[in-house]
Amino acid sequence: MTGDLDTDVAVLGAGPAGGNAALGAARAGLRVALVDEQQDAGGQVWRAKGKAIRAAPETPESRAGSQLRALIAASAVDHLADTRLWQIERHGPAWRLGLLQGGEPVQLTARALVVASGAREFVQPVPGWTTPGVLGLAGATALLKRDMVVPGAATIVAGTGPLVFFTAAEIRRLGGHVQAIVTPNTRADWMRALPAMLVRPDLLARGARWMADLALSGVPIHWGHALSRVIGEDRVVGAEVHPLDSDWRPAGPVREIAADSLCLGNGLVPSIEAAQLAGCPIRHDPALGGWVPDADDEGKTPVDGLFVCGDGAGIRGAAAAAYQGSLAGQGVARFLGAQVPGIGPRHLRRYRRAAAFGRAMTALSAPRPGLSSLIDDATVLCRCEGVTSGALRQAIAAGATSANATKSGLRCGMGPCGGAYCQTAVTRQIAVSTGRSEGEVPPPTARPPLRPVPLGGLAGDIAYEDLPIPKPAPL
Amino acid sequence: MIRLIPDQSRRIRRTAEVTFWFDDAQIPAHEGEPVATALLRAGQLRLRDAPTVAEGASAARGLFCCMGACQECAVEVDGAVVEACRLEAVEGLRVRSLGRGA
Numbered sequence: 001m002t003g004d005l006d007t008d009v010a011v012l013g014a015g016p017a018g019g020n021a022a023l024g025a026a027r028a029g030l031r032v033a034l035v036d037e038q039q040d041a042g043g044q045v046w047r048a049k050g051k052a053i054r055a056a057p058e059t060p061e062s063r064a065g066s067q068l069r070a071l072i073a074a075s076a077v078d079h080l081a082d083t084r085l086w087q088i089e090r091h092g093p094a095w096r097l098g099l100l101q102g103g104e105p106v107q108l109t110a111r112a113l114v115v116a117s118g119a120r121e122f123v124q125p126v127p128g129w130t131t132p133g134v135l136g137l138a139g140a141t142a143l144l145k146r147d148m149v150v151p152g153a154a155t156i157v158a159g160t161g162p163l164v165f166f167t168a169a170e171i172r173r174l175g176g177h178v179q180a181i182v183t184p185n186t187r188a189d190w191m192r193a194l195p196a197m198l199v200r201p202d203l204l205a206r207g208a209r210w211m212a213d214l215a216l217s218g219v220p221i222h223w224g225h226a227l228s229r230v231i232g233e234d235r236v237v238g239a240e241v242h243p244l245d246s247d248w249r250p251a252g253p254v255r256e257i258a259a260d261s262l263c264l265g266n267g268l269v270p271s272i273e274a275a276q277l278a279g280c281p282i283r284h285d286p287a288l289g290g291w292v293p294d295a296d297d298e299g300k301t302p303v304d305g306l307f308v309c310g311d312g313a314g315i316r317g318a319a320a321a322a323y324q325g326s327l328a329g330q331g332v333a334r335f336l337g338a339q340v341p342g343i344g345p346r347h348l349r350r351y352r353r354a355a356a357f358g359r360a361m362t363a364l365s366a367p368r369p370g371l372s373s374l375i376d377d378a379t380v381l382c383r384c385e386g387v388t389s390g391a392l393r394q395a396i397a398a399g400a401t402s403a404n405a406t407k408s409g410l411r412c413g414m415g416p417c418g419g420a421y422c423q424t425a426v427t428r429q430i431a432v433s434t435g436r437s438e439g440e441v442p443p444p445t446a447r448p449p450l451r452p453v454p455l456g457g458l459a460g461d462i463a464y465e466d467l468p469i470p471k472p473a474p475l
Numbered sequence: 476m477i478r479l480i481p482d483q484s485r486r487i488r489r490t491a492e493v494t495f496w497f498d499d500a501q502i503p504a505h506e507g508e509p510v511a512t513a514l515l516r517a518g519q520l521r522l523r524d525a526p527t528v529a530e531g532a533s534a535a536r537g538l539f540c541c542m543g544a545c546q547e548c549a550v551e552v553d554g555a556v557v558e559a560c561r562l563e564a565v566e567g568l569r570v571r572s573l574g575r576g577a
């Protein structure tokens with residue numbers, strides 16, 4: 001069955017950015033369709049509790065999420081939940097979007113498109129990172145917030161930036177045991193970020209409480225260390241950790257820590273594939289997490305009728321995403337000849353302040369070049385296709401010096417995850433091996449489907465023809 | 476021990492328990508809980524074996540992104556491959572692992 005929908009504004013992503021963009025455009029009197037694959041609005045940071053939770057104590061994130069969900073429910077926004085966007089095409093001035101709604105193909109036509117697709121995490125591949133029991137650090141926050149379940153009985157929380165401490169604190173709040181925290185950042189890195197953090201005394205106080213709690217409860221924090229190897233065959237039994245030099249290259253004696261679970265993540269990368277597919281030019285900005293779509297503060301791009309906002313436009317954090325969503329709502333309304341009441345220069349000022357805080361966190365979270373030397377030749381880079389670092393190195397030496405070339409040659413990034421979990425590591429290795437900067441090695445060309453679609457046959461073996469998507473209409 | 480972050484686990488109310496099958500094992504779950512989460516609580520971390528692995532590497536795979544992006548948690552239900560982290564547990568559900576040659 002193929003359904004057809006028509007709207008003024010289509011918004012991709014119901015997080016802080018997309019949610020607020022949709023609310024703004026609806027207040028301007030426009031028809032708005034808000035598309036998200038999750039059951040409930042809230043995005044990554046304000047994720048709703050799952051169906052199995054009847055009641056639980058509130059947190060600042062859960063309160064913000066409840067508020068956003070109530071506003072959307074009370075608005076005229078048409079929230080298409082549990083709906084994946086897999087294709088973006090232009091038909092004259094209009095956008096034609098291919099959706100999968102609970103597995104059923106639906107086509108949505110819109111006069112303007114706001115992409116608020118958020119971020120995905122970068123997990124530094126290390127030997128053994130495919131072992132069951134290893135969770136992505138940001139992914140673990142989904143388990144903690146949605147299911148209110150801890151990763152195991154004794155968890156190592158490893159990685160960069162503030163997310164390590166948030167995740168550790170959540171594990172403790174839910175009654176779990178944090179075996180150790182391992183972070184490449186040093187106390188001095190955090191001290192340097194302090195001035196930028198002073199604009200958010202609330203977050204600073206929260207962070208201070210996490211640190212004091214960890215200290216009082218005797219959880220060891222290995223500052224300036226990286227998790228360098230996962231121990232265990234079919235399940236995690238522990239990990240090796242290495243002290244790092246200032247470039248984050250392993251330097252010094254290795255130590256072993258026992259654990260049955262571990263969370264591992266090294267910062268966030270903007271999810272730009274939807275913006276790319278919509279034809280938006282991209283540029284490299286390490287301060288914003290890597291490759292970002294070309295856009296201004298209001299999310300306006302060089303492509304007519306295309307706006308991008310939130311972490312998908314550059315990692316500036318949740319608060320900035322919410323403000324930029326409102327600004328993009330105003331931008332898209334103006335583009336369609338309407339006005340959002342009550343959005344003005346005050347919003348822009350607040351957005352810039354929040355973005356300054358977010359950028360400081362992005363700087364702390366961004367991996368430094370030495371970290372990639374944790375990979376050895378046998379380390380799997382592309383989890384889906386089982387491609388090792390050694391195989392990639394050989395392919396690069398044989399001339400596959402672009403992300404598109406390694407994709408077609410080795411199938412790196414062709415598996416069911418669509419490259420979400422290998423692409424950053426692959427382009428970094430190409431840059432290192434060919435003596436170029438990361439900004440000189442662009443990500444591969446975005447291709448549909450943007451999202452994993454129901455797999456027809458065996459895992460890891462989907463053919464394009466198997467996808468339950470409508471054939472293109474004859475012109 | 477002094478805690479500045481109180482343990483709030485006792486204050487969480489969950490739905491009633493149901494039971495589903497993972498291959499030949501009976502797994503308890505709260506109704507509506509993602510199957511992958513219930514399996515994690517039951518200590519079943521190895522959800523499938525990957526079809527392509529590097530020489531000498533273990534094929535065992537489990538929950539990784541927890542949100543429907545990485546596809547590492549793929550399992551089989553009624554002949555279809557689905558993400559265990561987005562599959563809700565209901566009484567009597569039959570879930571099969573992939574690639575373990577059972």
Ligand SMILES: Cc1cc2nc3c(=O)[nH]c(=O)nc-3n(C[C@H](O)[C@@H](O)[C@H](O)COP(=O)(O)OP(=O)(O)OC[C@H]3O[C@@H](n4cnc5c(N)ncnc54)[C@H](O)[C@@H]3O)c2cc1C
Pocket residue numbers: 012013014015016017018019035036037038042043044045046083084085086116117118119120121138139141142166268274309310311312316317318319321450451
């Ligand atoms: C896994 C993860 C966990 C995080 N946890 C935290 C945290 O605990 N605290 C914190 O401060 N920051 C966290 N962040 C950072 C996060 O990026 C926030 O800054 C914030 O959520 C950004 O808001 P946003 O609206 O820009 O994007 P998001 O909140 O990421 O919202 C984007 C939405 O778009 C949807 N989407 C994207 N592409 C598609 C598609 N093709 N089809 C359908 N839906 C799609 C996603 O489901 C998502 O709900 C996390 C990031 C990630 C990746």
Ligand code: FES
Pocket residue numbers: 537538539540541542543544545546547548549558559560561
């Ligand atoms: S754990 Fe990644 S898709 Fe389920």
